[in-house]
Structures are given as structure tokens and as C-alpha cells.
Amino acid sequence: MTAITRDQAQALAALIATMRPDWQTPGILKALSDARARGTGWDLAHAALYAAQDPSVRTPAVIALPGDHWRGRAIGDGTPLHFDRCPEPGHGSYRVDNCGACRSETLEATAPRVTEPGGVPMPDDVRAHIDRLKERSR
Ligand SMILES: [Zn+2]
Numbered sequence: 727m728t729a730i731t732r733d734q735a736q737a738l739a740a741l742i743a744t745m746r747p748d749w750q751t752p753g754i755l756k757a758l759s760d761a762r763a764r765g766t767g768w769d770l771a772h773a774a775l776y777a778a779q780d781p782s783v784r785t786p787a788v789i790a791l792p793g794d795h796w797r798g799r800a801i802g803d804g805t806p807l808h809f810d811r812c813p814e815p816g817h818g819s820y821r822v823d824n825c826g827a828c829r830s831e832t833l834e835a836t837a838p839r840v841t842e843p844g845g846v847p848m849p850d851d852v853r854a855h856i857d858r859l860k861e862r863s864r
Contacts, residue, residue: 730758730767738771742778742786749778754786761790769796 730738739754754774761770776795777783789795811818812825820826838847848856 728766729762730770734767734771735759735762738774742774746778746786749786754789757786757789760787764790764796 735755735758739751739758742754743749743751758770758774761773764770765773770789773795774786774789777786777789777793780795783795810822812820812822812828814825814828817825817827820828
């Protein structure tokens with residue numbers, strides 16, 4: 727485990743102080759020092775930033791305390807992923823504005839129907855060419 731260095735803590739405290747003007751750099755440094763045994767420099771940097779980002783956290787001392795800011799939340803977890811789902815029966819796993827099942831059903835409905843077994847419809851010019859070859863071989 728690589729603990730945060732003094733230079734890193736000072737840089738992090740300076741950054742946080744610019745983003746939380748109501749927090750003083752010495753208080754942030756004290757909290758970082760108190761928390762330095764809790765994890766790596768990365769762990770501490772993430773926890774400190776999460777704590778600083780939360781407006782309900784009044785003082786930097788919270789950085790050193792246990793709490794949600796230490797739980798390793800991924801960036802962006804604050805806003806849950808949500809999209810409206812396709813209302814068609816059986817399409818519930820698709821986005822309403824990009825439903826793969828609806829596209830598939832539309833393509834299926836407009837696809838050419840194969841009237842002969844064993845393949846795709848034969849273009850008329852190919853059919854005519856085969857018929858001419860058959861006539862010649864007779
Ligand atoms: Zn759909």
C-alpha cells in the first residue's frame with residue numbers, strides 16, 4: 727500500500743480548498759493526515775473528493791471518519807442510469823427510442839417472401855438467364 731505523500735496531500739488540500747472555499751487548507755491537511763492509514767493515496771484522494779463534493783458535509787474532518795465517501799463509488803454513481811422502455815409486449819429490455827425488437831419486427835414484415843424452398847428470391851434477370859441456358863441444353 728502506498729500511502730499519500732506530504733507533497734500529494736498538500737496538492738490535494740490546495741485543490742479541495744479551491745473547490746470548497748468554506749474549508750481551510752490547514753483543516754483539510756489535518757484530516758488527510760488523520761486518514762492516511764485508511765488506504766492508499768488513491769483511496770484517500772477519492773474519499774476526500776467525495777466528502778468535499780457533498781454539500782451536507784460541513785467540515786473536512788469528515789474525510790477521516792468512516793462513511794459513504796470511503797465506499798469506492800464509481801464516478802457518475804450519483805445519477806442512476808434510467809431510460810424509458812419500449813411499451814410493446816416482450817420489448818421491455820429495449821429503450822423506447824432505440825428498440826431492437828421493433829426494428830426486427832419491421833424488417834421481418836417488409837422482407838421479401840421466399841416462395842420457393844431453399845433460398846432467397848431469385849432476381850428476374852438471373853431467372854431469365856437460367857431459363858435461356860436450360861433451353862440451349864435441350
Ligand atoms: Zn419495441
